[in-house]
Amino acid sequence: MFGGFSKDIGIDLGTANTLVYVKSKGIVVREPSVVALRTDTGSIEAVGNDAKNMIGRTPGNIVAVRPMKDGVIADFDTTATMLKYFIQQALKNRSIFTRKPSVMVCVPSGITAVEKRAVEDATKQAGAKEAYTLEEPFAAAIGADLPVWEPTGSMVVDIGGGTTEVAIISLGGIVTSQSIRVAGDEMDESIIQYIKKKYNLMIGERTSEALKLEIGSAGAPEGVDDMDIRGRDLLTGLPKTITVTAEEIAGALADTVATIIESVKNTLEQSPPELAADIMDRGIVLTGGGALLRNLDRVLSEETNMPVLVAENPLDCVAIGTGRALENLHLFRSKAGITSRSDRKL
Numbered sequence: 001m002f003g004g005f006s007k008d009i010g011i012d013l014g015t016a017n018t019l020v021y022v023k024s025k026g027i028v029v030r031e032p033s034v035v036a037l038r039t040d041t042g043s044i045e046a047v048g049n050d051a052k053n054m055i056g057r058t059p060g061n062i063v064a065v066r067p068m069k070d071g072v073i074a075d076f077d078t079t080a081t082m083l084k085y086f087i088q089q090a091l092k093n094r095s096i097f098t099r100k101p102s103v104m105v106c107v108p109s110g111i112t113a114v115e116k117r118a119v120e121d122a123t124k125q126a127g128a129k130e131a132y133t134l135e136e137p138f139a140a141a142i143g144a145d146l147p148v149w150e151p152t153g154s155m156v157v158d159i160g161g162g163t164t165e166v167a168i169i170s171l172g173g174i175v176t177s178q179s180i181r182v183a184g185d186e187m188d189e190s191i192i193q194y195i196k197k198k199y200n201l202m203i204g205e206r207t208s209e210a211l212k213l214e215i216g217s218a219g220a221p222e223g224v225d226d227m228d229i230r231g232r233d234l235l236t237g238l239p240k241t242i243t244v245t246a247e248e249i250a251g252a253l254a255d256t257v258a259t260i261i262e263s264v265k266n267t268l269e270q271s272p273p274e275l276a277a278d279i280m281d282r283g284i285v286l287t288g289g290g291a292l293l294r295n296l297d298r299v300l301s302e303e304t305n306m307p308v309l310v311a312e313n314p315l316d317c318v319a320i321g322t323g324r325a326l327e328n329l330h331l332f333r334s335k336a337g338i339t340s341r342s343d344r345k346l
């Protein structure tokens with residue numbers, strides 16, 4: 001059973017995005033973790049990109065929901081349905097796949113046994129023959145090409161939508177880690193709150209994310225970017241356009257950035273000295289979409305006195321690592337927090 005699979009699927013089931021990796025094909029699905037449901041019949045109207053476009057724009061009888069929150073399942077049935085849709089997408093045009101696939105799904109390192117089991121159950125409900133889970137920072141490290149099997153310390157910081165995972169890895173195992181439920185979504189929320197407080201303007205999460213991507217930064221921004229945004233004036237109830245500066249957005253993001261830096265420092269403090277020395281040489285590697293926040297690498301490097309690098313394709317690291325883990329499952333036995341639900345019936 002542990003010698004490799006005829007049809008392997010690795011899934012980065014993220015709060016913001018779900019990526020599906022198929023053996024020998026690479027990433028074949030990359031879609032937002034969003035489902036649009038009809039409230040009257042409960043039927044699914046759209047999944048992924050189509051559903052994300054509906055957020056904040058749905059008529060009364062359709063709601064666009066994100067079934068994952070803080071890296072874990074908030075709505076079980078919708079997650080299972082979404083997973084099923086993505087697995088089917090990944091396997092379409094593959095006539096050799098007549099049997100059910102084996103699936104490895106990433107989970108945050110801090111989740112409870114119950115939360116982990118929910119992921120495994122949802123994966124099996126979505127049609128998996130066997131469901132495995134792997135801790136996210138370990139997958140991120142593999143996907144970022146860190147030497148996880150060697151007797152040297154590697155440090156990865158994976159900043160996703162719902163969670164930031166910080167881990168120090170050596171000899172195929174996580175030596176110390178922290179998982180905090182503060183990441184990209186929290187940044188978006190703090191922008192919403194700032195705009196509301198300062199301008200009495202209500203904006204949606206798509207607008208706040210756009211502000212973060214376009215002009216957001218950690219620390220003082222370079223240059224003098226600003227951006228026009230539209231929202232609903234809370235005093236008049238009417239639509240209104242305002243101009244927001246990069247400096248304001250950096251200020252709104254400051255607390256979240258500080259929390260992430262704190263978590264990195266705490267993890268470093270818990271590191272055995274030899275591994276800390278290795279990390280000093282090799283640097284801290286950032287993965288996940290949040291790694292792309294402007295200047296985050298520089299600010300983190302200043303705060304920790306360590307070299308900090310952003311992985312190549314940071315949004316893909318977890319999915320690539322999950323897929324590679326499935327291909328080398330024999331290496332993982334009893335390590336790296338892999339668990340399986342192949343033995344139990346649902």
Ligand SMILES: Nc1ncnc2c1ncn2[C@@H]1O[C@H](COP(=O)(O)OP(=O)(O)OP(=O)(O)O)[C@@H](O)[C@H]1O
Nearest residue numbers: 014015016017160161162163184288289290292293
């Ligand atoms: N250029 C960018 N600057 C800042 N943030 C970004 C950028 N690009 C993407 N993001 C953010 O990255 C987050 C998504 O990252 P990712 O896809 O790695 O998360 P996820 O795997 O879905 O979440 P989690 O790991 O918490 O379950 C979103 O919050 C998104 O806004």
